[in-house]
Amino acid sequence: MTLEPILTLRHENAAYAVAFSSDGRLLASGSLDKSIKIWELPSGNEKFQLKGHGEAICTVVFQNGDSSLLSASLDKTLRTWDLASGTLKSTMSGHAAYLTCMAPSLKNTTAVSGAHDKDLILWDVATARQVATLRGHSDIVSSVAFSPDGKFVASGGHDFLIRIWDIASQTQVREIGPLPKPIQGVAFSPDGANIATAEESPVIRLWNFASGKLERTFEEHQGSVKTLAFSPSGRHLASGGSDSLVLIREVSSGRSVHILQGHRNTIYGLAWSSDQSRLASAAFDRTVCVWDTRLGS
Numbered sequence: 001m002t003l004e005p006i007l008t009l010r011h012e013n014a015a016y017a018v019a020f021s022s023d024g025r026l027l028a029s030g031s032l033d034k035s036i037k038i039w040e041l042p043s044g045n046e047k048f049q050l051k052g053h054g055e056a057i058c059t060v061v062f063q064n065g066d067s068s069l070l071s072a073s074l075d076k077t078l079r080t081w082d083l084a085s086g087t088l089k090s091t092m093s094g095h096a097a098y099l100t101c102m103a104p105s106l107k108n109t110t111a112v113s114g115a116h117d118k119d120l121i122l123w124d125v126a127t128a129r130q131v132a133t134l135r136g137h138s139d140i141v142s143s144v145a146f147s148p149d150g151k152f153v154a155s156g157g158h159d160f161l162i163r164i165w166d167i168a169s170q171t172q173v174r175e176i177g178p179l180p181k182p183i184q185g186v187a188f189s190p191d192g193a194n195i196a197t198a199e200e201s202p203v204i205r206l207w208n209f210a211s212g213k214l215e216r217t218f219e220e221h222q223g224s225v226k227t228l229a230f231s232p233s234g235r236h237l238a239s240g241g242s243d244s245l246v247l248i249r250e251v252s253s254g255r256s257v258h259i260l261q262g263h264r265n266t267i268y269g270l271a272w273s274s275d276q277s278r279l280a281s282a283a284f285d286r287t288v289c290v291w292d293t294r295l296g297s
Contacts, residue, residue: 005262005289006278007044011037015282017059018269021066026083027280028069029288030057030269036071038083041290048086052079059102063125070125072102072113078123090128094121101143105150110167112153114141120155120165132170136163143186145195147209154195156183162197162207176212179205184226184241189251190234198225204239206251218254220247229270229279238279240267246281248293262289 009029017030026047027039036050036057055074063070068089069081076099078092097116104111104125111123112134120134120141139158146153152173153165160178165171176197177183185198194215195207202221207214223242230237236257240246246260246267260281269282272293279291 001257002259002261003291003293005260006292007042007290008262009037009039009044009046009288009290011035011286011288014056014265014268014284014286015288016268017057017071018271018280018282018288019060019062020271020273020278020280021062022274023066024273024275024278026062026066027288027290028060028062029280029282030060030071030073031282031286032056034073036060036069036081038069039288044290050081050086050088052088053077055098058100061102061104061108063104063108070102070104070108070111072099074098074100076115078102078111078113080125080128092123092128092130094130094133095119100141103144103146103153105146106148107150110146110150112144112146112155114144114155114157116140118157120144120153122153122167122170134165134170134172136172137161139182142183145186145188147188148190148192154186154188156186156197158182162186162195164212174212176207184224185228185239187228187230187237189230190232194251196228196230196237198228198239198241200224202241202243204228204237216254218249220249220256221245223266226266226268227270229272231272231276232274233276236276238270238272240270240281240283242266244283244285246270246279246291248279258291258293260289260291262291263287
């Protein structure tokens with residue numbers, strides 16, 4: 001089924017990141033215009049902007065019962081924001097080159113970031129302090145994800161490898177690959193049983209996390225896949241990329257159930273609402289689209 005967006009929201013430059021609040025009443029988006037916009041839902045009215053980053057925003061995440069926001073930027077910093085006042089709370093810096101990706105643990109107490117400096121940095125978000133630096137990639141780190149239990153981090157890089165890190169020991173415990181192309185996206189399934197990966201191609205790969213073995217591949221995009229997001233139930237996987245399309249498929253069967261058409265350029269960010277009735281996408285065409293997906297449980 002082909003769907004059109006129910007809301008189209010705009011930035012002054014390319015949109016890279018998007019996130020729903022836990023109650024679904026707010027949407028945050030980050031852009032190459034260096035701003036983070038907070039939107040009210042379902043109206044789509046802009047509530048306010050958060051400004052302070054010096055470069056493009058690559059990730060945004062609501063935290064602490066939606067009272068704060070965590071953001072990451074190419075300016076090499078992570079920042080936390082108070083959403084009641086719209087003011088900056090803390091700044092975390094430690095990377096030596098462009099920061100490309102960031103992911104929080106499910107409990108939002110820890111975050112991991114990756115960068116052009118080839119490093120991953122673990123952060124204690126509450127204290128805004130660096131916990132550890134994880135080194136092993138031989139090229140740009142382009143995607144990171146925490147396992148649902150918070151015990152592992154998966155990272156993908158331009159070295160064609162997915163690396164699995166144990167947080168307790170702060171060491172690499174496994175690697176997957178090398179794959180044919182640089183890694184663009186990594187996502188854990190909500191039950192932690194699988195990892196989905198995207199590379200600079202139309203191919204999406206689904207791996208068994210425990211064994212590291214490839215379970216299946218999906219290949220329906222007409223260009224490189226840039227971003228992946230499992231639905232909260234884990235039954236569906238959304239993907240977006242350079243063909244301007246978002247595809248939603250059933251993980252069990254691999255069958256595409258929705259094609260989302262509304263963007264005019266590469267899609268870089270995806271996020272599900274907690275009840276998975278909506279999906280948001282951020283694209284290079286300067287727009288953020290909200291889609292009514294209503295896939296059930």
